[in-house]
Amino acid sequence: MADSVQRAVLTGIGGYLPETVVTNDEMSRRVDTSDQWIVERTGIRQRHFAAAHESASFMGASAARAALAMAGLPAESVGAIILATSTPDQAFPATAVHVQAALGAVNAFAFDLAAACSGFIYGLSVADAMIRAGQVQHVLVIGAEVYSRILDFSDRGTCVLFGDGAGAVLLSSRHVSVDGPGVLSTHLHADGRLADILYVDGAVGRPEASGFLRMNGREVFRHAVTLLAAAVSEALAANNLTAQDVDWLVPHQANRRIIDGVGRKLGLPPDRVVVTVDAHANTSAASIPLALAQAMADGRIKPGALVLLEALGGGLTWGSALLRI
Numbered sequence: 001m002a003d004s005v006q007r008a009v010l011t012g013i014g015g016y017l018p019e020t021v022v023t024n025d026e027m028s029r030r031v032d033t034s035d036q037w038i039v040e041r042t043g044i045r046q047r048h049f050a051a052a053h054e055s056a057s058f059m060g061a062s063a064a065r066a067a068l069a070m071a072g073l074p075a076e077s078v079g080a081i082i083l084a085t086s087t088p089d090q091a092f093p094a095t096a097v098h099v100q101a102a103l104g105a106v107n108a109f110a111f112d113l114a115a116a117c118s119g120f121i122y123g124l125s126v127a128d129a130m131i132r133a134g135q136v137q138h139v140l141v142i143g144a145e146v147y148s149r150i151l152d153f154s155d156r157g158t159c160v161l162f163g164d165g166a167g168a169v170l171l172s173s174r175h176v177s178v179d180g181p182g183v184l185s186t187h188l189h190a191d192g193r194l195a196d197i198l199y200v201d202g203a204v205g206r207p208e209a210s211g212f213l214r215m216n217g218r219e220v221f222r223h224a225v226t227l228l229a230a231a232v233s234e235a236l237a238a239n240n241l242t243a244q245d246v247d248w249l250v251p252h253q254a255n256r257r258i259i260d261g262v263g264r265k266l267g268l269p270p271d272r273v274v275v276t277v278d279a280h281a282n283t284s285a286a287s288i289p290l291a292l293a294q295a296m297a298d299g300r301i302k303p304g305a306l307v308l309l310e311a312l313g314g315g316l317t318w319g320s321a322l323l324r325i
């Protein structure tokens with residue numbers, strides 16, 4: 001094919017949510033809050049919290065198995081596993097190697113990626129670059145998070161916002177026509193000067209190992225819509241596309257008001273925006289693949305659809321990606 005290009009094409013996707021669902025009413029029995037406050041401020045109605053055995057690697061492997069099953073490929077065909085998480089099983093080895101062992105993906109190299117809630121977009125970007133360089137044929141990009149383990153339940157402004165879960169995509173190298181499927185472009189950003197508005201206050205290697213999520217919600221909110229709107233405009237401009245060309249926006253699911261704000265700035269009608277924050281809360285690096293998996297499984301996102309992804313998180317880190325299914 002004269003005008004064919006090599007692209008990272010999504011060939012499989014899957015998600016995993018812990019069995020235990022915690023509603024806002026249940027949260028309000030544990031914390032001084034109410035269903036009304038949480039819904040009005042965030043759109044969140046419930047979240048899933050992991051049981052002891054539902055670690056990042058357990059959930060990530062479950063999501064990855066579903067992605068491989070959809071692609072119809074054996075685990076041995078995977079060349080690399082990139083696992084985005086802020087809540088790894090251990091400081092090392094990487095959670096990704098536990099997933100590799102659980103899957104039997106014996107030919108894959110495997111590493112974790114730390115970019116907080118932007119981790120999936122960062123992972124997608126790294127995988128896309130590895131595939132374009134011809135380094136690997138099939139890459140699993142996984143987001144897996146157990147934020148329930150780092151929530152401070154005495155801080156009602158943060159603990160109601162997050163949930164647990166995992167999502168995974170399999171990207172495969174394919175020669176396709178220019179208007180065919182695959183990752184069109186990714187756009188990554190970071191600003192470490194804003195590290196202190198969203199962070200975890202402990203880590204291996206630090207004397208104080210409390211390890212709770214800390215957030216200045218107002219500051220995060222203030223930056224989110226502006227930075228995300230700029231990132232999605234950047235993705236559209238890079239591909240000579242406009243918002244009218246986008247079939248679906250699949251945003252990081254942090255907060256309904258942030259999602260709506262970006263949609264409004266783009267001029268996208270709400271019925272072209274995938275929202276799962278009501279049911280999942282903010283599952284950090286897992287939220288985009290979980291939302292994408294859901295919208296593909298229920299038939300909203302079909303082959304050929306142009307999908308715009310965006311995320312912002314601790315760092316601050318943020319970014320966007322355009323993907324044709």
Ligand code: COA
Pocket residue numbers: 032033034037038041042117156157158160215216217218219220221254255258282312313314
């Ligand atoms: N239930 C009830 N009341 C709560 C509450 C809760 N869970 N959390 C905070 N409040 C109270 C505060 O104590 C405060 O009361 P006061 O006025 O008596 O002091 C009041 O609600 C307003 O608090 P404030 O923090 O100013 O609320 P807000 O309107 O900024 O909303 C967030 C808080 C967290 C919902 C909002 O800032 C936000 O969505 N930020 C972005 C967070 C985010 O998405 N982070 C992840 C990005 S990846």
